[in-house]
Amino acid sequence: MDTRAPEKTQITDAERIDRLRLIRADNVGPRTFRSLVRHCGSARAALEWLPEFARRGGASKPQRIPSEADARAELETSAKLGVRLIAPGEDGYPPRLAELDDAPPLLGVRGAIENLMRPMIAIVGSRNASAAGLKFAQVLARDLSDAGFVVASGLARGIDQAAHRASIEGGTVAVLAGGHDRIYPPEHVDLLNTLLASGAAISEMPLGYVARAHDFPRRNRLVSGASLGVVVVEAAMRSGSLITARLANEQGREVFAVPGSPLDPRAAGTNGLIKQGATLITEAADVIQAVEPIMGRPIELREDDAEPLAPDPDEAAREHIVNLLGPSPILLDDLIRLSGASAAVVRTVLLELELAGRLERHGGGLISLI
Known part of the structure; x- marks a missing residue:
């Protein structure tokens, strides 16, 4: 399978x-x-610059910034567990995940990490799944794995663990909501250890x-972001799979x-997705047929086109923006x-508030003051 992955990069130890x-x-997210x-x-x-941004945002206490010694200690402890912290574009960082605006600046990976560079399909669904x-x-x-795809999921009970177990031999990727040493649910530690031999965890x-x-939706964006597509097998109307x-x-x-x-009721969410335009599938061939055209396109890491910030908004503008929130x-x-105000000024004030711990970001581009 040719995914036309982007050229690899390598950051320095200091970076x-x-x-x-x-x-x-x-x-800082x-x-x-x-x-x-x-x-x-x-x-x-x-x-x-962090302390100055936080001060301007009205921080009530000094911001905690890990020292260089703290960072080195985390890298060393991670290495002892077989975990590497890698940046977008480096070998082992899922290429499609690196495309996202909110891609993790460093991703902890372990296992057979070469599988993280292969095309993935995510399979998710109900924790309280039916036998069917x-x-x-x-x-x-199993069919997707036999066709050369890596199956990604969240290591949860129900559909997730079933998908992992069926694709262990071909390589499967577990996306964790907590640290690599704090596996949830605890009863899936053995499953994780088994899949790491031919698969990976991130x-x-x-x-x-x-x-x-609140960490599971954050985890879910990695499940979908690393994949070509997401298959929802079963989901109630308020399921995290939705x-x-x-x-x-x-x-x-x-x-899908x-x-x-x-x-x-475990099918209410999936039936609803189909009504909303999701692709109905009944076999692996349906998924493969849909993603094959995508796999032929080159994967390009996003350019750093984030909106610019203002050098230092004046106090009147800052106060007006805060009052509107x-x-x-x-x-x-x-x-x-x-x-x-200009977009640059507003974004700068929001960044200051966020670093001061006073701003909350919601889905769909919504923001509010804490």
């Missing part, structure tokens, strides 16, 4: 340390990381991090759904229009 310190600093690096010129320069759903997930995963979280409820499907759609990935009985989420475009 890896700087990146790790920046992404582990308080209130992948999008904020990207904005800071673009504005400041490098991760090292961004580290120097589990059987279909197994057949689909996580953007630090060692020791225990996943919480979040994965929504993220896949936003990322430009293919969304397996139809089910209208009488089974509140606990009710508002669209960024609406905030720019209502403020009368």
